[in-house]
Amino acid sequence: MAGLELLSDQGYRLDGRKPSELRKVQARMGVFAQADGSAYIEQGNTKALAVVYGPHEVRGSRSKTLHDRAVINCQYSMATFSTAERKRRPHGDRKSSEMSLHLKQTFEAAVLTQLYPRSQIDIYVKILQSDGGNYSACVNAATLAVIDAGIPMRDYVCACSAGFVEDTPLADLCHAEESGGGTSLALALLPRSGQIALLQMDARLHQDHLDTLIEAAMTACKGLSDVLDSVVRQHLQEVSVLTRD
Amino acid sequence: MLKTKTFVKKTRSGGVMKIVREHYLRDDIWCGSEFCVECKQDSPVLQKEACIESNLCPFTHYLIPDTNVVLHQIDILEDPLIKNVIILQTVLQEVRHRSGPIYKRIKDIIHDAEKHFYTFTNEHHSETFIERLQAESANDRNDRAIRVAAKWYGEHLKNAPAAEELKIVLLTNDRGNKEKAEETGLIAHKCDEYVKSLIANPELVDRLALTSDDSNEITSSKLLFPEHLPLSKIQTGIKNNTFLQGTFRASRDNYLEATVFVHGEGEDSKEVLIQGLQNLNRAVHQDVVAVELLPRDQWVAPSSVVLQDEGPKDEDEADETETMLKSEASEAMLKPTGKVVGIIKRNWRPFCGMLSKSQIKEATRHLFTPADRRIPRIRVETRQAIALEGQRIMVAIDGWPKHSRYPNGHFVRNLGSAGDKETETEVLLLEHDVPHQAFSQAVLSFLPKMPWGITEEDMKKRLDLRQLCVCSVDPPGCTDIDDALHCRDLENGNLEVGVHIADVSHFIRPGNALDQEAASRGTTVYLCDKRIDMVPELLSSNLCSLRSNVDRFAFSCIWEVNHEAEILSTRFTKSVINSKASLTYAEAQMRIDDAHMNDDITRSLRGLNKLAKILKRKRIEKGALTLSSPEVRFHIDSETHDPIDLQTKELKETNSMVEEFMLLANISVAQKIYDEFSECALLRKHPAPPPSNYDILIKAAKSKNLEIHTDSAKALADSLDEAKLDGFSYLNTLLRILATRCMMQAVYFCSGMDSDFHHYGLASAIYTHFTSPIRRYADIIVHRLLAVAIGADCTYPDLMDKHKQSALCNNLNYRHKMSQYAQRASVAFHTQLFFKSRGNLNEDGFILFVRKNAIIILIPKFGLEGTVFFEHKDQKHSPSLTFNEEGPTLTVEKHTFSMFDKVKVTISLDASNIQHQKIRMALIEPVIPGVSVAAPVDGPVVKRPKLDR
C-alpha cells in the first residue's frame, strides 16, 4: 500500500498530533541588534527569521512614495540548506516573488501605515529550515519583528495553514501532510477582530468544505495568537528587567 | 495548545535525502480497558469479562498479537471467539505496509464493536515509545516496541481495582521474541499453542495457517525450487534492467505455463513467457513478480497443449510431463521467455475448491484443488476430511516453501455440497468477487419510509409529465424497469420524443451507506436464475422501477426532432411520469404490426419505430458496427428451477428501437455533462483494437474468398455487410461473432484523466451511460452530474474530484468485467444441468476456430461453444494431425477441417470430474474412421434445428 496514512482511525496524525493541534512553537524577539526589529520563530521543524527596518525615508525611486501612508516592502527568501534537497535558489524566482507579495498584502492590512506617510518599512524574512507552513511561519515571525521594531499594528497578524484529509480538517500542516495530496489553505487573521488579512489556496476544493476548512484555520490562528502574545509579554518582561536601572 | 511533554525527533534516511520528522509523545492516550480508573476514556473497548476459555491461560486476559500473527493468522483473529485483543499501532503500521488486503481485514475487525479489538497508539505514548538503538534492525526495534507496550499494559492495569486476575498475553511465533518476552516477565505463547488450548472451539485449529516451522517436518529436504531473491536485490535488478516487473498470469489450460505481463509506458507493455515448474518458481496467478529473461537461444513458443496437474502421487517423483512442452516451433513463434526470480507482491485471496482426500486413512494432510484452474493445488491440514468430502470449501494460502511441491494453506469455511445449485452459485459469485450478501441494516436504513408518496414539495421541483402517453418496452419478466419512452406530434409538424429514466439519484444520496454499497457493487449481476441487485429491492423493483399506471420520478431527456430524425433541440428535466403500459418486446412489435390498433400507445410506438430506423441507418452510415454474439436463454422450470429448454435470444425490431433511443440519450447526456464539467465527466470509451487483433478474422474470410477491410470501423462494417455467400446465410453471423471477439473492452473513465474519448463500436465521438441507473452505478453518477448541470440538484465534493472519480471508474470496470464472467459461468453451469437432464443430443454446428489438436465448434441452436479434441491421453494411438498455420486448417487422417465448416456432433455432459463438469462434444459427421463416433440414439429425438435465418 503506497502513501502515508495521514490520519489514523484513532485520530492521530503522522507526528502524533490530533487534527486541531498545532506544532510546538518557540519564538524569540530582538535576536538581531542592528535591525530596528527582529524575531526568530520555530514552528515544529519550520524555522524562520524576520528582520524589520524602518519606518524610514523611501529609498530608490521616489515614485513609489505614497502621500497618505507608508510603503511596505517585503522580501522573502529561503536558505539553500532549508530543505532536504539542497538547491540554489536564485533571488526573485516566481515562488519567492509571489510569497513576498503575499506578505506585503498581509502586512499592509495589519500595520497602521497611515501613521507614517511618505515613508517605507522593510520586512525581510528568511526560511532557515522548511517543514511545511512556510508562509505562516514568515507571517508570525514578521509580526513579532514588527512589534519588536515598535511599529503600531491593529492587532497581531497570525497565520496558519489547514488542510483536508478524508473530510477532517487538519491544522498547521507539516511538510509530509502538505505534499501528501489534498488541498491546503493558508490564512492570516487579525484574531481580535476576526478579520482575514489574507486567504490563499491553490488547489481546487469543493465549496461544501470551504467553511469547515476556514473555521479550522481560524481556530488555529487564534491559538497561535495566544502563543505569540505570551512571547511578546515575556520579551517585554525580560527587556524591562534589563532596563530597570 | 500543545499537550506534548517530551519532544523527540525521528530521523529517517533513505538515499541521499535526510528526512527529519517530528514525533510528538503524548500522555492522553488511554488504555481502553473497562478496569481502568486512571484513564479518562468515555467508552472503553476492552471488557471486564475477557475470558476466552483456554487450558494455557485459565485467567482473564487480553491478547496482544505481533505483526506476523496478524499477517498470517487473520482467519483466526476473525473468528467470533477471539475477543478483547489489543492491536498496537506498531503492528498496524507494519501490516499496512506489508499487505493491503490484510490491513483492510484487520481494520474491519477493529470496527466491529462485537469483537472488542482496541488499537493502542503506542508509538505516540510517552511511556511506550522507544527509540531504535544503535545496530538494532527495524524489525528488532518493532518487536521490542511490542514487548514494551505489553509490559506497560501489565503494569498500568495492575493498579486498577478488581484487575488482579487480568493478564496480558503476547502472541508471537518468533522464538527469539518469545524468549525475550518471557525474560522480562511477560506471558508469551505461540499462536498455534494458544489456539490449540482453546476449549470452546476445537475446529479453529483447522484454520491455523501453517507456519514455516511446521512445514519443515512434512516435506523432504530436497529443494524443488530456486530461492527467491530478496526485495532489495530485485529493486536493484529492476533499476538496471536485468529484471522486469510484471503481473503473473497462469495459463488456464496448462499448469506448467504462464505469462508475465510487464507494464510499460504507453505501447511498451509486453509479455514474457514462463515455462516449467522451476521457472514458474512458486508464483501464483495475479502475483506481482520479478522475471529475468533467458538468453535468446532458450526462448520457446507457447505450447498449444492442454495439460492439467493431476498431481504426482509421490512428491519426489520427477515431473516428466515437462518434456512434453518442448515442441518444435518455427523461429517466428518464439516468444521472449524468462524465469521468475522473486516475488514483489503476493495477491492471494481465499480460493474456492474441493478437497482431494489423501489415500492414507486418518491422514490430516490433504490436497485441495481450486475451482480456478490457474491456481495450483494447495496442501491443507484438517481433521474433518471425511466431513468435507464432496463439499465445496474455501482455502487460503499461507506460504510456499522452496522444498514443497505445493503451497501450504488452511481451511477457511465450508460452502456446501458440490453440484448443488445453491452451492455452485455461491462458488461462482465468490470466484468472481461479486458482493452478494444481503443488504445490511445500515444500508436499508437509508431507504425511503413506506408508504411512500409524491408530495406537493416534490411536484414543485419537477415537470409534470403524467398526462403524456409514456410506455416501457423490456424483456419479459423484467421488474427493474429503468426506461420508458414517448413520442407525439407537435403543432408545428415536428415530433417530440422523450426518454424517461428512473430517477434513482433522488433516492440514493451521495456518501451514505446505501450509496457506498451501490458504488462498491457497481452493477446488478444477472445470473440465469437469479439476480444480484445493486440496490435493495424496494428501489429496484418498486419505487424506482417505471411500472405502468403508477406515478414515478424520472429524469427525462426530451428532444424536438423533425421527420428526418434531425435533432432540433434537447431538454433535460426531472419529472414525474405515469407509464401507460409496460410492454414486452414481442407485445410492442405486435402493436406496431397490427394495422387495426390505433390507440395512443401504438401510435407513439410507431413514431418511435420510424425514427429509430432512420437513426440506425444514420449511425451505420457513420461506421457503427453491428456485431453479434449468440446469447442463450433458458426456460426455467417454475418449480424445480431447473432449465428445461435452451434457445438463443431472438432479436425483434423493437429491441433495436429501444436501443436506438437509449444510445441517443446517452450521447446527448455525455455531451452535456462534458460541456459542463470538462474535468470530471464520467464517460465511456471503446478503444479501436490493434490491427493484429483482426488477423484471424481476415484469414477466416479469405478461406471463403471474402475480403474484410479493417482500416476503420466504417470499412469493417461495410465489408461485413458485403461478406455473404449464397447458400450459407449463417456465414455472415459467424463472421460477426468472430469480429466481436477481436474487439477491445469498453471502459468507463473520467474525462479529466484521459484524452481519447472515442467509442469505436458505436462510432460516436463521446458516449456515456445514463439509461440504466437501477442496475449500473455509473449511471447514477452521470445522473448526479446532469442534475447539477441543469441546476436540479446540488453538487458534493467527491463528484468534482477527478482522482476519486477515476478510482471509482476502476472499480466499476472491474465489477462489470467480473459480472460478465459470472454470467458466463452461470450459463455454462445451467447448460450442464440442461444436458444432464437431456442426455445426448445430436446437433449441427460450425467450426469457429481451428487449433493444433482440436476444433472449436459453435452450435447455433443453443449458442453453445465446445471443443472436439483429437488427442486423448488414454488413447493408444492418436490420429495423425497436420496443422497449417496459414489456413488455418487441421488435417485429421484424411479429412481437412477449416474454419466455418459444417459438422455434426453429439453433445453430452462429462461429469467425470465433479468440480469441472463440462460439455463434451464428439464428432459424428464428417465420418472419419477411428475419430468420429456413431450417432447415439439413446437421447431423446429432437427436431432438426432451423439454421438458416
Ligand SMILES: [Zn+2]
Ligand atoms: Zn488505563
